[in-house]
Amino acid sequence: MQAPLRIGTRASPLALWQAEHVRNGILRLHPGSTVEIVPLTTSGDRFLDVPLHAVGGKGLFVKEIEDALLDGRVDLAVHSMKDVPAHQPAGLEIAAILVREDVRDAFVSTRYPDPAALPAGARVGSSSLRRRAQLLARFPHLQVDDLRGNVATRLGKMDAGLYDAVILAAAGLKRLGLAERISASLAVEDSLPAVGQGAIGVEIRRDDAATRTFIAALDDPETSLCVHAERTMNQTLGGDCRLPVAALAQRRAGGSLLLRGLVATADGSRILRAAAEGRDASALGQAVAAQLLAQGAAAIIEEITRT
Numbered sequence: 001m002q003a004p005l006r007i008g009t010r011a012s013p014l015a016l017w018q019a020e021h022v023r024n025g026i027l028r029l030h031p032g033s034t035v036e037i038v039p040l041t042t043s044g045d046r047f048l049d050v051p052l053h054a055v056g057g058k059g060l061f062v063k064e065i066e067d068a069l070l071d072g073r074v075d076l077a078v079h080s081m082k083d084v085p086a087h088q089p090a091g092l093e094i095a096a097i098l099v100r101e102d103v104r105d106a107f108v109s110t111r112y113p114d115p116a117a118l119p120a121g122a123r124v125g126s127s128s129l130r131r132r133a134q135l136l137a138r139f140p141h142l143q144v145d146d147l148r149g150n151v152a153t154r155l156g157k158m159d160a161g162l163y164d165a166v167i168l169a170a171a172g173l174k175r176l177g178l179a180e181r182i183s184a185s186l187a188v189e190d191s192l193p194a195v196g197q198g199a200i201g202v203e204i205r206r207d208d209a210a211t212r213t214f215i216a217a218l219d220d221p222e223t224s225l226c227v228h229a230e231r232t233m234n235q236t237l238g239g240d241c242r243l244p245v246a247a248l249a250q251r252r253a254g255g256s257l258l259l260r261g262l263v264a265t266a267d268g269s270r271i272l273r274a275a276a277e278g279r280d281a282s283a284l285g286q287a288v289a290a291q292l293l294a295q296g297a298a299a300i301i302e303e304i305t306r307t
């Protein structure tokens with residue numbers, strides 16, 4: 001490939017780290033190729049004062065970058081898979097998913113070692129209904145308040161005393177060299193991660209066979225399979241990323257995949273859980289979604305979508 005390959009990304013420090021990581025991967029595969037990073041501002045970055053689920057959800061971080069890809073302004077888009085909506089726009093596809101980082105949610109506090117140590121009424125910052133619901137289900141005496149902004153902004157607000165603790169993805173903290181800020185990594189049984197959490201995806205135009213071939217080896221088949229199972233569950237639920245929906249697929253010692261899924265009410269007063277084990281990622285996603293729907297997930301999703 002002669003012309004420089006252009007990577008579209010959000011301009012946040014975490015997004016730039018991830019784009020740089022993909023760039024390094026491509027340069028390892030193809031020494032001597034030229035790869036440029038094109039930072040783009042998304043509406044998710046612009047409306048920082050409104051709760052994310054009120055302005056259209058995490059898809060806002062992805063849309064403008066996908067538009068640049070469709071317009072041919074960039075050749076690749078690098079996303080946190082967690083932020084990628086359940087369905088790809090026509091004409092685009094996720095061509096590679098990189099090896100997964102730590103999938104867990106991380107509890108960060110300068111004063112308390114873990115969520116169990118927080119006193120009644122303590123303020124926890126989180127912009128995610130999924131984290132909020134699972135935390136309140138275990139610790140109903142806490143106050144969970146909306147907190148947006150990039151990783152450094154959120155840590156800064158806690159350091160300034162606006163929150164007693166914040167919950168963030170361990171993956172983002174580790175990538176930014178902030179692992180020592182993690183007070184406790186939350187067990188996935190206590191805080192089931194978001195669909196795709198910890199995984200970086202590379203999106204291309206469906207008709208761009210040259211780029212697909214060029215980057216194919218960036219894909220980690222194991223991570224791709226797990227994220228596919230999680231995304232199939234979400235698609236079958238009709239979920240979108242604003243909802244308190246969680247899913248995690250992991251390889252079992254015997255070789256099969258275990259997919260766990262969860263749907264919660266925003267206040268954590270009801271939490272539906274399901275799991276299935278097998279080898280076919282699509283079938284697992286559908287089976288876990290079917291179990292959640294049989295427990296009443298559709299009514300919860302409809303209720304949250306309406307409010």
Ligand SMILES: NCc1[nH]cc(CCC(=O)O)c1CC(=O)O
Binds near residue numbers: 197
């Ligand atoms: N919604 C923002 C976002 N998108 C992906 C990550 C973390 C990195 C990842 O999950 O791969 C974060 C920050 C966070 O949730 O703390």
